[in-house]
Amino acid sequence: MTTAYFLILALLTVSWFLVGRQRASSIAGADPASLHSLPSYHGLFLAALICLPMILIFIVGAPLAERYIEARAFSGLDPATISDELGRSAVLRDIQSVLAGNYAGTATPELTTAASAYSSAASITSWLLLIAGIAAALVAAMFGFRLIGPEFRARNSVERLVKYILLACSAIAVLTTVGIVFSVVFETIQFFSKVNPIDFLFGLQWSPQTAIRADQVGSSGAFGIVPLVTGTLLITVIAIAVAGPLGLFAAIYMAEYASPRTRSIVKPILEILAGIPTVVLGFFAALTVAPFIRGSGESIGLSVSSESALAAGLVMGMMIIPFVSSLSDDVINAVPQSLRDGSYAMGATKSETIKKVILPAALPGIVSAFMLAISRAVGETMIVVMAAGLAANLTFNPLEAVTTFTVQIKTILVGDQEFDSAKTLSAFALGFVLFFFTLVLNFIALQIVKRYREQYD
Amino acid sequence: MNMLSEVDVEKKLYPAPDQPKAKMKGDNVSVFYGAKQALFGVSLDVPEKMVTALIGPSGCGKSTFLRCLNRMNDTISICRVTGNITLDNRDIYDPKIDVVQLRARIGMVFQKPNPFPKSIFENVAYGPRIHGLVKDKHHLDEIVEKSLQRAGLFTEVKDRLHESGTGLSGGQQQRLCIARAIAVSPEVILMDEPCSALDPIATAKVEELIDELRENYTIVIVTHSMQQAARVSQRTAMFHLGNIVEVGDTEMMFTSPTEKRTQDYITGRFG
Amino acid sequence: MTDIASTNDIPVTDTPRDALVKKRYRAERRFKFYGIAAIVLTALFLSVVLLDVLFKGIPAFSEYRLDLKVVADQALLDPQKTGDRTTLLAGNYDKIIRDALAAQFPDVTTRADRRALNGLLSSGAADDFRRMVSNNPSLVGQELTVPVLLSDDADQFLKGYQTNEIVLKGTGTLTQTLNGDAYALRSSGDDFGKAFQEIQAFLFQRLDRLHTEIARLEKTLQGMEGDAAESLRGQVDTYKAEAETLNARISDANTAIELDDKLPSLLVNVNGGTIKATQISPAGVDGTKLITPKSAEPASPGSWSILTLVTPESNRRVQDQAATWLEQLKASGTIERGFATRFFTSGDSREPELAGIRGALIGTLWTLAVTLILCLPLGVGAAIYLEEFAPKNRLTEVIEININNLAAVPSIVFGLLGLAMFLNFFDLPRSAPLVGGLVLALLVMPTIIIASRAALRSVPPSIKEAALGVGASHQQAIFHHVLPLAMPGIMTGTIIGMAHALGETAPLLMIGMVAFIVDIPGGITDASTVLPVQIYLWSDLPEVAFQAKTAAAILVLLVFLFVMNAAAIMLRRRFERRW
Structure with a gap:
C-alpha cells in the first residue's frame, strides 16, 4: 500500500516534471531567452507541486486510516479483550496472521469477522488515500501549469522551496536534542513519581531489582546513585590521571619539538588509536589488562577483583590520550608566535618558554580539553561494560569492582523490560543525569574554547 | 571595422560637447557596513558605450560603488544600500527586480582572475546555460567561440578549449573572465581593478581589449593606476573618503582638474 | 682570531650563573624526554593492543578438518530413491560419518566411548557432506572422501591451546x-x-x-x-x-x-x-x-x-582418550588444517566452530546504508544552510552551539533516544537495521555537518562571486560551483563519520541489536546485529574458542576501519586543493 502510493507519487512527479519542462520550452519557442526561468525550473516547480500535497496527505491520512481500520476491526470484538494496549496489539497480530493465512490453530468466528472487516476497511482507506492524494496533486499541478509562462519566476519559487528544505535539514540537529531531552525527561518525571528524588540523589545503595508482579517475592529496589557517582568518578579519575599527562606532554612535544617528519609519523599513530572502536578496547581491557593486573597484584600479595576499576580506567585513559593531545595541540598551536619570540629573545630555553609563556597562554584551551575528555570518559560505555563490574560498591579502592552510570543504563535496558517499572525508568533517570552533566561540561568547555580562539584570532 | 575604429578615434579625440545618454545613474547612494558608512550620498551618471573610470586612493569607496551597480553587495549580509541607482531609468533596487536577471545585464570582472576550476569551454558556456540563452549544442559552440574571439583569446586557446581554465596564464585567465562576462551579452560590464594582478604585457592586452569592447558595451572600471584611467577611459570619477570629488571627461581631469585634491592625487602627492 | 674571541667573550670560569645554565639545560632535556616518553608509551599501548588482538585472532581463521572416507549410503540418505533435493537434504548424514569414524577405532565398542568419539566431531560435521550430496544426487551410493569439521575442543587441542x-x-x-x-x-x-x-x-x-x-x-x-x-x-x-x-x-x-x-x-x-x-x-x-x-x-x-x-x-577439556584418538588421526595424515571460510559465510551459532560473522557483516551493511542515505543529504543540507543561507541571528547561533554540543553527547544517550522515540513512540521494529541506522545517522550527523561546513568554507569566495557576476542565482552559484568543489572535503568527513558509525556499539545495544540471530538479515526491517555488537556478544561467552573468534571478528572490523580511513586520506591527498 505504502509502496504503491510512493511509486505513483514518484511516477507523477517525474512525468509532471517533464510536462512542465516541455510546456515552458514550447512557450519560449525559438527564443529560449524570453523565459524568465529555465524550462527545467518550470518542470521542478510542477514536480514540487505534485510531491508536497501527496506527501502531506499521506502524513495526515495514514495514521487516520490506521485508526479507522482498527476501529472497524475491533467493533465486533469482545471489549474485554481489547481493553488495554497489550490486548489490542495481540488481536491485531492475530488478525494479520489470519489474513496472511498462517494463523496457528483455527480462528474463532469473531476473529474471522474482525479480520474481514479489517481487510475491507484497509482496502477502502487505501483507495481513498490514493484517490485523495492524486486528486490534490493534480489540482495543484493544474494550477501550476497555468502559471507557466515567460514572466513566471519558477526559479525563485523552486529556490525558496530548496531553502526551506535546507533549513529543515539543519532543524533536524535541533530536533535531535529536543528528542533526547523529551525521551529522558518524560521517563525521569515518571520515575520520580515512584522514587523520591532525594533518595535517588543521596541514597548510598543501588540495587534496581524490583519485583515484577505484586505477589512476587523480591526486594523493592534501592535507587541511590551515590555508588554509581563514586564508581564513575573513580574510573574517570584514573583515566584522566593516565590521559592528562600523557596527552598533554605528547601534544607539547608534537607542537613545539617534533620535526615535521616526526609529526607525520606520530600523528597517524594517535589517529589510529582514536579510531579504534571502544568495543575493541573493552575486549582488550577485559581479557588482557584485567587478568594482568590481577596476576601482578596477586604476585605482590594484593587481592584484586577480576573486574577492577583500575583495568577499565587505564584502558579508558589510553583511549582518550589522542583526544586530549589533539585538542591541546590545537590550542598550543593557536598561541601566537610573537609570544614565543618574546620569550626566546630574553634567552629563555624552549621548556621555560613552554612552561612560563605558552602553557599559561593556552591554559583556558587546555582546561576545556580536559573538560571534554572528562565528559568523554564519563559517557564511555563499552570499556566499562566489558571491563568494569556490575556490583555497585561504594569504594575508592581502584582494585575493587565498581560500576558506572553507563554500565547500569546498559544492563537495565538490554534484554526484556517492563516498560513502566521503576527499574526501567531508573535507567532513563540515569541517562538524564548523564546527559545533563556532559551537556553542561561540553557547553562550558566549548564556550571557553570559543572565547580563547576569539582572543587570538 | 575600419570605419568604426575611425569613429572611435574621433570620439576619443573630440568628445561630443553635449552629455551622452546615461546608461546607469546613481543618485545619492550611501552604503553602510553595519554601523560603518562607506559611501556618503554619491551621485554619478554612467554614459552609454563609454568607459568610465573610478579612481581614488584605497578605501575611498570606489569598489563599493561599483559593487552597488550590479547589487553584488547583496551577498554581504551586514551591507545596506540607500539612495537610487537606475539602469535605463529603472530602479535596480526595486524589490520587483530580479537580481539574477539584473546581473545578466550587468556583467562583472574581478580584481583577481577567478575562472571556475573547469574547462575553458565550460567557463564561458556556464552563463548562457543558466540564462537559457542556448538553443542547441551548435548555438552554444557559436556563443563560446564568439565570446572568446571578442575577448581576443580564441586564437590562443582554440586547441585546448576542454582543458582547465586555471591552467592559463594570469592575463589569459583575466581575458577568459571577460569572455565569460560577455557571453551572456550584458549591456554593462563592471571591472574591479582587472589588471592589478597582471604583468605589464598582460595589462596592455586587457586594456586594448577594453578599448575594443567600448564599441558594444558600457564599461565601468575601477583602477588604481592613473595612467590606466587615462589610457582606457573617456570619463573619470575621482573618489575620496566615500565621496566623489570630481567627475568629468578624462582628458579634462588629467589636464586641468578643478579640484586640488584631484590634482594632488593624479600627480602622486597622496594616495 | 682566538685572541680577540677570548678577550671579548663572557668569562668561562665556573660561576654560579654557569651552574644555573647547566641546570636549566638539564631541565630542558628532562622536559623534552617527558614528551618523547608520552608518545612512546602511547605508541607502545597501541601496538600491544593490536598485537594482542592479532595473536588471539589469527588462529580463528583456520580450522582443523578430518578427511573421512564414507559411503553415501542410499538406505540412509534416500531410501525411496527419489533423487529429490528435499529428501536428500533431510538424510541421516551424521550416522554415516559417525560410523565411518568409529570404523577407524575398532577398540571403541561401549556406548560411552562412542559418545566420546562422536564428541570429537562438530555438531555441524555433516554439513559439507550434505551439501555435496544434495547438490549432486548422483553421488548417492558412491564412496567419497568428505571434509568433516571437528568440534571446537578438538580444534583447540590440535592448535595446541589445551596443553603443551x-x-x-x-x-x-x-x-x-x-x-x-x-x-x-x-x-x-x-x-x-x-x-x-x-x-x-x-x-x-x-x-x-x-x-x-x-x-x-x-x-x-x-x-x-x-x-x-x-x-x-x-x-x-x-x-x-x-x-x-x-x-x-x-x-x-x-x-x-x-x-x-x-x-x-x-x-x-x-x-x-x-x-x-x-x-x-x-x-x-x-x-x-x-x-x-x-x-x-x-x-x-x-x-x-x-x-x-x-x-x-x-x-x-580434551581427555586423554580423545587426545589419543586425535593424535592417531593426526599421525594417519587424515587431519588437515585449512582456511576457515565458514567464518565469513555463516551466521552466528552457539557452537564456536560453526559461528561466523556473515550475519553481522550484512547487518552492518544494511545499518550503514540507512545511516549514509539519511545523514549525508541531511548533513550536507544543514551545512549548506548554515554556511550560506542562515541569517546571523540568535536562532542560527543556537543551532550552531547545539550541533557542537551534540557532537560531544555520549553515544549511549542516542541509544536512549532510539529506544524511547523510535521503538516506543514510533513503534519501529526492534533489533532492525532501520532503527540502528536512524540512531547512528543522528549520532554522526554533527560530525558530517562540521566537516561539510569546513569544506564549504575552504572554497574561496572568488568562485562564488564569479558565478554571481555572470548572473547565477545564489543557489546556482552554490550548487553548480561551491558544492562540487567542496565535495572531496565533504566525502572525507563522511567517510570518517561512517567509520565512527561502524565502530559504534553502545547505542545499538539499547535498541535491541544484541539478540542472538542466526539468520542472515535480508532487509532493513529484519532482526539483525552488527559487527561490533557481535564482538561484544562473543567476548561474553565462556567457550575459549569464542575468544579467538572475538579477536578474529575484531581483526575484520579493524581491516574495514583501516580501509575506510585510508580511503579518506587518499581522497584528501588526491583532491586537496590549495587555493
Whole structure:
C-alpha cells in the first residue's frame, strides 16, 4: 500500500516534471531567452507541486486510516479483550496472521469477522488515500501549469522551496536534542513519581531489582546513585590521571619539538588509536589488562577483583590520550608566535618558554580539553561494560569492582523490560543525569574554547 | 571595422560637447557596513558605450560603488544600500527586480582572475546555460567561440578549449573572465581593478581589449593606476573618503582638474 | 682570531650563573624526554593492543578438518530413491560419518566411548557432506572422501591451546608385559628415568605454588573477621593438607608415583597403540591401554615414544582418550588444517566452530546504508544552510552551539533516544537495521555537518562571486560551483563519520541489536546485529574458542576501519586543493 502510493507519487512527479519542462520550452519557442526561468525550473516547480500535497496527505491520512481500520476491526470484538494496549496489539497480530493465512490453530468466528472487516476497511482507506492524494496533486499541478509562462519566476519559487528544505535539514540537529531531552525527561518525571528524588540523589545503595508482579517475592529496589557517582568518578579519575599527562606532554612535544617528519609519523599513530572502536578496547581491557593486573597484584600479595576499576580506567585513559593531545595541540598551536619570540629573545630555553609563556597562554584551551575528555570518559560505555563490574560498591579502592552510570543504563535496558517499572525508568533517570552533566561540561568547555580562539584570532 | 575604429578615434579625440545618454545613474547612494558608512550620498551618471573610470586612493569607496551597480553587495549580509541607482531609468533596487536577471545585464570582472576550476569551454558556456540563452549544442559552440574571439583569446586557446581554465596564464585567465562576462551579452560590464594582478604585457592586452569592447558595451572600471584611467577611459570619477570629488571627461581631469585634491592625487602627492 | 674571541667573550670560569645554565639545560632535556616518553608509551599501548588482538585472532581463521572416507549410503540418505533435493537434504548424514569414524577405532565398542568419539566431531560435521550430496544426487551410493569439521575442543587441542606436548623418542628397547588389563612397560634405556624426573619437577613446582598461595592467604587473613575469614581459613587448611600429601609423594626419589588427573599425562605410543601410564618409576611405567597395540613384540629404539601432555587431565577439556584418538588421526595424515571460510559465510551459532560473522557483516551493511542515505543529504543540507543561507541571528547561533554540543553527547544517550522515540513512540521494529541506522545517522550527523561546513568554507569566495557576476542565482552559484568543489572535503568527513558509525556499539545495544540471530538479515526491517555488537556478544561467552573468534571478528572490523580511513586520506591527498 505504502509502496504503491510512493511509486505513483514518484511516477507523477517525474512525468509532471517533464510536462512542465516541455510546456515552458514550447512557450519560449525559438527564443529560449524570453523565459524568465529555465524550462527545467518550470518542470521542478510542477514536480514540487505534485510531491508536497501527496506527501502531506499521506502524513495526515495514514495514521487516520490506521485508526479507522482498527476501529472497524475491533467493533465486533469482545471489549474485554481489547481493553488495554497489550490486548489490542495481540488481536491485531492475530488478525494479520489470519489474513496472511498462517494463523496457528483455527480462528474463532469473531476473529474471522474482525479480520474481514479489517481487510475491507484497509482496502477502502487505501483507495481513498490514493484517490485523495492524486486528486490534490493534480489540482495543484493544474494550477501550476497555468502559471507557466515567460514572466513566471519558477526559479525563485523552486529556490525558496530548496531553502526551506535546507533549513529543515539543519532543524533536524535541533530536533535531535529536543528528542533526547523529551525521551529522558518524560521517563525521569515518571520515575520520580515512584522514587523520591532525594533518595535517588543521596541514597548510598543501588540495587534496581524490583519485583515484577505484586505477589512476587523480591526486594523493592534501592535507587541511590551515590555508588554509581563514586564508581564513575573513580574510573574517570584514573583515566584522566593516565590521559592528562600523557596527552598533554605528547601534544607539547608534537607542537613545539617534533620535526615535521616526526609529526607525520606520530600523528597517524594517535589517529589510529582514536579510531579504534571502544568495543575493541573493552575486549582488550577485559581479557588482557584485567587478568594482568590481577596476576601482578596477586604476585605482590594484593587481592584484586577480576573486574577492577583500575583495568577499565587505564584502558579508558589510553583511549582518550589522542583526544586530549589533539585538542591541546590545537590550542598550543593557536598561541601566537610573537609570544614565543618574546620569550626566546630574553634567552629563555624552549621548556621555560613552554612552561612560563605558552602553557599559561593556552591554559583556558587546555582546561576545556580536559573538560571534554572528562565528559568523554564519563559517557564511555563499552570499556566499562566489558571491563568494569556490575556490583555497585561504594569504594575508592581502584582494585575493587565498581560500576558506572553507563554500565547500569546498559544492563537495565538490554534484554526484556517492563516498560513502566521503576527499574526501567531508573535507567532513563540515569541517562538524564548523564546527559545533563556532559551537556553542561561540553557547553562550558566549548564556550571557553570559543572565547580563547576569539582572543587570538 | 575600419570605419568604426575611425569613429572611435574621433570620439576619443573630440568628445561630443553635449552629455551622452546615461546608461546607469546613481543618485545619492550611501552604503553602510553595519554601523560603518562607506559611501556618503554619491551621485554619478554612467554614459552609454563609454568607459568610465573610478579612481581614488584605497578605501575611498570606489569598489563599493561599483559593487552597488550590479547589487553584488547583496551577498554581504551586514551591507545596506540607500539612495537610487537606475539602469535605463529603472530602479535596480526595486524589490520587483530580479537580481539574477539584473546581473545578466550587468556583467562583472574581478580584481583577481577567478575562472571556475573547469574547462575553458565550460567557463564561458556556464552563463548562457543558466540564462537559457542556448538553443542547441551548435548555438552554444557559436556563443563560446564568439565570446572568446571578442575577448581576443580564441586564437590562443582554440586547441585546448576542454582543458582547465586555471591552467592559463594570469592575463589569459583575466581575458577568459571577460569572455565569460560577455557571453551572456550584458549591456554593462563592471571591472574591479582587472589588471592589478597582471604583468605589464598582460595589462596592455586587457586594456586594448577594453578599448575594443567600448564599441558594444558600457564599461565601468575601477583602477588604481592613473595612467590606466587615462589610457582606457573617456570619463573619470575621482573618489575620496566615500565621496566623489570630481567627475568629468578624462582628458579634462588629467589636464586641468578643478579640484586640488584631484590634482594632488593624479600627480602622486597622496594616495 | 682566538685572541680577540677570548678577550671579548663572557668569562668561562665556573660561576654560579654557569651552574644555573647547566641546570636549566638539564631541565630542558628532562622536559623534552617527558614528551618523547608520552608518545612512546602511547605508541607502545597501541601496538600491544593490536598485537594482542592479532595473536588471539589469527588462529580463528583456520580450522582443523578430518578427511573421512564414507559411503553415501542410499538406505540412509534416500531410501525411496527419489533423487529429490528435499529428501536428500533431510538424510541421516551424521550416522554415516559417525560410523565411518568409529570404523577407524575398532577398540571403541561401549556406548560411552562412542559418545566420546562422536564428541570429537562438530555438531555441524555433516554439513559439507550434505551439501555435496544434495547438490549432486548422483553421488548417492558412491564412496567419497568428505571434509568433516571437528568440534571446537578438538580444534583447540590440535592448535595446541589445551596443553603443551613433550615427545620423548624411546632410546632403549621397549618390552610390554600384559597382566590382565594392565600393561607393564620397561625400557632398556633411561627413558622412563627422564620422564620420572619431569613429573617430580612438576610436583615440586606445584608444592612451591601451594606454599606461596598459603602465605598470601595467611597474610590476607591477618586482621580479618567474620564469615569471609572463616571460609578463607578453610581454604588455607585444604591447601595445607594438599601440601602434606604432595610432600609425602615426593619424599623419596625412587618410589613410584601414582599418576592421577591432577598430574601431567604420560602416554606411551608403541606398535600402533597407546598405553596411558598410571604409575611411574625410574624403571618403567604401569598403565592401561587407550588404543590396543597391534602386537606385543618388543619395540626397537626410536620406534616408540613417550608423549607428555603437560596440562593435567582435570584442567583440560580434551581427555586423554580423545587426545589419543586425535593424535592417531593426526599421525594417519587424515587431519588437515585449512582456511576457515565458514567464518565469513555463516551466521552466528552457539557452537564456536560453526559461528561466523556473515550475519553481522550484512547487518552492518544494511545499518550503514540507512545511516549514509539519511545523514549525508541531511548533513550536507544543514551545512549548506548554515554556511550560506542562515541569517546571523540568535536562532542560527543556537543551532550552531547545539550541533557542537551534540557532537560531544555520549553515544549511549542516542541509544536512549532510539529506544524511547523510535521503538516506543514510533513503534519501529526492534533489533532492525532501520532503527540502528536512524540512531547512528543522528549520532554522526554533527560530525558530517562540521566537516561539510569546513569544506564549504575552504572554497574561496572568488568562485562564488564569479558565478554571481555572470548572473547565477545564489543557489546556482552554490550548487553548480561551491558544492562540487567542496565535495572531496565533504566525502572525507563522511567517510570518517561512517567509520565512527561502524565502530559504534553502545547505542545499538539499547535498541535491541544484541539478540542472538542466526539468520542472515535480508532487509532493513529484519532482526539483525552488527559487527561490533557481535564482538561484544562473543567476548561474553565462556567457550575459549569464542575468544579467538572475538579477536578474529575484531581483526575484520579493524581491516574495514583501516580501509575506510585510508580511503579518506587518499581522497584528501588526491583532491586537496590549495587555493
